[in-house]
Amino acid sequence: MNTDTKPTHGSKRRPLLVTLVILVLLGAVALFFLTGPGPLAFAKGRKVALGDYRAANPTGVPVALAQESLEKKGEYLAKAADCLVCHTAKDGQPYAGGFAFVLPFGTLYSTNITPDKATGIGNYTDAQFLAAMHRGVRQDGANLYPAMPYTSYTYMTDADALAIKAYLFGLPPVNAPTKLNRLSFPFNQRWAMSVWSAMYNANERFKPNAEQSAEWNRGAYVAEALAHCGECHTPRNPAFALDNHKKFGGALTSGWRAYNISSNNEAGVGAWHDEELLGYLATGHASGHGSAAGPMGEAVDESFSQLAPEDLRAVIVYLRSVPDSPSSDFPAKLADAAPDLHSAGGGAGESRGKMVYEGACVSCHGWSGVSDVSPYATLTGARAVNDPHATNVAQIVLAGMKRTTPGGVTEMPGFGDAYSDSDVAAVANYVTTRFGASGSTLIAADIQKMRRETAQ
Numbered sequence: 001m002n003t004d005t006k007p008t009h010g011s012k013r014r015p016l017l018v019t020l021v022i023l024v025l026l027g028a029v030a031l032f033f034l035t036g037p038g039p040l041a042f043a044k045g046r047k048v049a050l051g052d053y054r055a056a057n058p059t060g061v062p063v064a065l066a067q068e069s070l071e072k073k074g075e076y077l078a079k080a081a082d083c084l085v086c087h088t089a090k091d092g093q094p095y096a097g098g099f100a101f102v103l104p105f106g107t108l109y110s111t112n113i114t115p116d117k118a119t120g121i122g123n124y125t126d127a128q129f130l131a132a133m134h135r136g137v138r139q140d141g142a143n144l145y146p147a148m149p150y151t152s153y154t155y156m157t158d159a160d161a162l163a164i165k166a167y168l169f170g171l172p173p174v175n176a177p178t179k180l181n182r183l184s185f186p187f188n189q190r191w192a193m194s195v196w197s198a199m200y201n202a203n204e205r206f207k208p209n210a211e212q213s214a215e216w217n218r219g220a221y222v223a224e225a226l227a228h229c230g231e232c233h234t235p236r237n238p239a240f241a242l243d244n245h246k247k248f249g250g251a252l253t254s255g256w257r258a259y260n261i262s263s264n265n266e267a268g269v270g271a272w273h274d275e276e277l278l279g280y281l282a283t284g285h286a287s288g289h290g291s292a293a294g295p296m297g298e299a300v301d302e303s304f305s306q307l308a309p310e311d312l313r314a315v316i317v318y319l320r321s322v323p324d325s326p327s328s329d330f331p332a333k334l335a336d337a338a339p340d341l342h343s344a345g346g347g348a349g350e351s352r353g354k355m356v357y358e359g360a361c362v363s364c365h366g367w368s369g370v371s372d373v374s375p376y377a378t379l380t381g382a383r384a385v386n387d388p389h390a391t392n393v394a395q396i397v398l399a400g401m402k403r404t405t406p407g408g409v410t411e412m413p414g415f416g417d418a419y420s421d422s423d424v425a426a427v428a429n430y431v432t433t434r435f436g437a438s439g440s441t442l443i444a445a446d447i448q449k450m451r452r453e454t455a456q
Contacts, residue, residue: 036237036241036242036243036244036245037244037245038202038244039152039155039224039230039234039242039244039247040209040220040224041244042244042247042321042322042323043209043212043220043321044211045209045210045211045212046209046210046211047207047208047209047210048207048208048209048210049207050157050205050206050207050208053208053210053217054210055208055213055214055217056214056218058206058208058214058217058218058220058221059156059157059159059160059206059221059225060073060157060159060160061073061076061077061163062076062308062310062311064308070162070163070166071163071166071167071170072167073163073167074163074164074165074166074167074168075167076306076307077160077163077164077167077226078164078167078168079302079303079306079307080222080226080227080303080307080311081153081156081164081226081227081228081303082227082228082298082299082302082303083095083113083164083168084302085099085295085298085299085302085303086099086110086147086148087099087110087111087112087113089110092176093114093174093176094171095112095113095114095168095171095174096112096114096120096174096176097109097110097111097112097113097176097178097179098110098112098176098178098179100455101147101254102254102255102452102453102454102455103147103183103187105183105184105187106181106182106183106184106187106188107181107182107183108145108147108181108183109178109179109180109181110147110148111148111178112174112176112177112178113168114168114171114172114173114174114176115168115169115170115171115173116173116174116175116176117173118175119174119175119176119177119178120173120174120176121139121168122169122173123139124139124165126162126165129161129162129165130158130161130162132144132148132150133150133153133154133156133161133164134150134153134154134156134161134203134205135150135154135197135201135203136148136150136151136193136197136201142190143190143191143193143194143197144193145181145190145193146193146196146197146200146240146241149228149231150201151197151200151201151202151241151242152224152225152228152230152231153225153228154201154202154203154204154205155202155204155205155206155221155224155225156205156206156225156226157205157206157225158205160225160226196239196241199239199241200239200241200242206220206221206224206225212321213317215313215314215317216314216317216318216321218310218311218314219311219313219314219315219316219317219318219319220318222307222311222314222315222318223315223318223319227299227303227304227315229248229261230242230244230247230248231253232251232253232258232295232296233248233249233250233251233258233259233260233261234246234247234248234249234251235249235250235251236251246325246327247262247322247323247325248260248261248262248268248319248322248325249262249267249268249325249326249327250267250325250327250329252391253295254294254295254453254454255294255391255395255449255450255452255453255454256293256294256295256296256391256392256395256454257329257384257387257389257391257392258295258296259329259330259383259387260325260326260327260329260330261319261322262319262322262323262324262325263319263320263321263322263323263324264324264325264326264327265324266326266330267325267326267327267328267329267330268324268325268327269319270320270324272286272289274313274316276288276289277316277319278309278312278313278316280292280300281300281304281305281307281312281315281316282300282304282305282309282312283300283305283403283404284296284297284300284301284305284403285375285376285403287375287378288381289381289382289383290381290382290383290384290385291376291382291401291403292403293384293392293395293396293399293401294392294395294396294399294454297401297402297403301404305404328388329387329388329389330383330386330387350429350430350433352422352423352426353426353427353428353429353430353431353433354430356419356423356426356427356430357427357430357431360415360418360419360427361427361431364377364412365377365378365379368380369385369434369435374410376403376410377410377412379431379435380435382435384396385431385432385435385436386432386436386437386438387432387436387440388432388436388437388438388439388440389440390428390429390431390432390440390442391450393428393431393432393440394424394425394428394442394446394447394450395450395454396412397414397415397416397419397424397427397428398414398415398416398424398447398450398451398454399414399416399454400412400413400414400415416451420444421444421445421447421448421451422443422444422447424442424447425442425443425444425446425447428440428442429441429442
């Protein structure tokens with residue numbers, strides 16, 4: 001008897017339906033990771049148009065500057081937006097561009113934003129300037145690369161953006177043609193940025209949260225629309241857009257580690273006192289936490305240190321509300337001060353690191369890690385020293401650090417030219433082992449990579 005049966009239409013459809021369901025689920029997962037929430041989505045409450053907000057206007061400048069000229073207001077806002085640092089090359093003219101962004105897929109150079117008509121923005125109309133700030137579209141209609149943080153500046157009001165324009169147009173024009181970017185394919189296809197912007201740029205102005213305090217809203221505006229803190233401190237997804245699922249959870253930026261600044265009590269700033277945070281933003285140092293260096297040091301020098309105290313306090317209020325985002329760059333328990341003695345040390349690697357430390361570091365930092373010279377030189381408790389990656393320790397050894405303090409200038413020279421990659425790796429490993437909670441294991445190749453990432 002023949003028992004063969006022909007497949008029914010339903011049995012033919014099942015594999016197709018299963019495949020479609022799997023594809024839909026994969027697409028949903030990809031969409032979740034590649035898009036994600038906006039920077040303010042974590043805050044529950046009703047967002048309202050700025051004109052409908054009944055409390056003090058959270059945008060603009062502090063009350064003390066309310067009656068100043070448009071250019072003076074723009075100067076304050078430009079400092080809050082940290083425009084100078086990214087648009088000034090090493091040893092270059094202020095705002096004349098040429099700063100190098102070294103990325104995994106090539107190098108981008110910032111543009112000249114002085115009012116020079118030939119090479120700068122001197123011919124930009126108000127509408128064209130707003131298009132650049134809010135949509136990342138330059139005067140000729142081409143899309144800007146998101147090294148220009150227009151996905152954050154998009155939340156800036158038209159009035160504030162145009163005040164910055166007024167300030168920039170009052171600067172001396174500098175003839176400085178923009179350097180050619182060096183990007184690999186497909187990242188050198190500028191037209192693709194229009195697709196990226198459509199996915200990741202909200203293109204909307206700041207909306208206050210009616211259920212949060214006026215101080216919170218001011219802090220949100222300063223931190224997100226102006227200072228664009230997330231551009232450094234929030235990890236990026238595979239498309240190099242901010243991953244706000246891990247908002248302020250820390251990230252590698254320009255060869256430096258931008259630390260976790262969420263409300264996490266261990267890896268973030270949840271356990272910091274308000275005055276410690278205020279001191280760190282205003283001076284680049286907080287006792288027991290360390291000193292700012294690299295990009296954060298520049299942000300302190302050129303931006304945060306020049307903001308009104310009420311704006312810094314508002315930023316702190318806002319930071320306190322950012323959800324806990326754990327990360328692996330800081331241990332749960334910090335190391336205590338090391339024994340204040342010249343111990344023999346361990347193997348060859350430690351011996352080499354100790355030799356470099358003794359020759360270049362101990363006179364300021366001491367054998368215990370608690371400096372007799374300056375609190376800025378104390379290593380015990382510093383975030384960089386307790387980071388098992390030792391990224392910032394190595395970068396500070398390479399580049400040095402300079403802080404302007406109430407008592408004068410505190411400076412550590414860079415040793416990048418004096419020591420080999422192996423020596424820098426050895427001393428960074430020695431410092432994190434002796435003074436931190438977990439020793440690092442850097443090798444010469446890591447230091448060579450760091451040099452490339454910060455080369456100008």
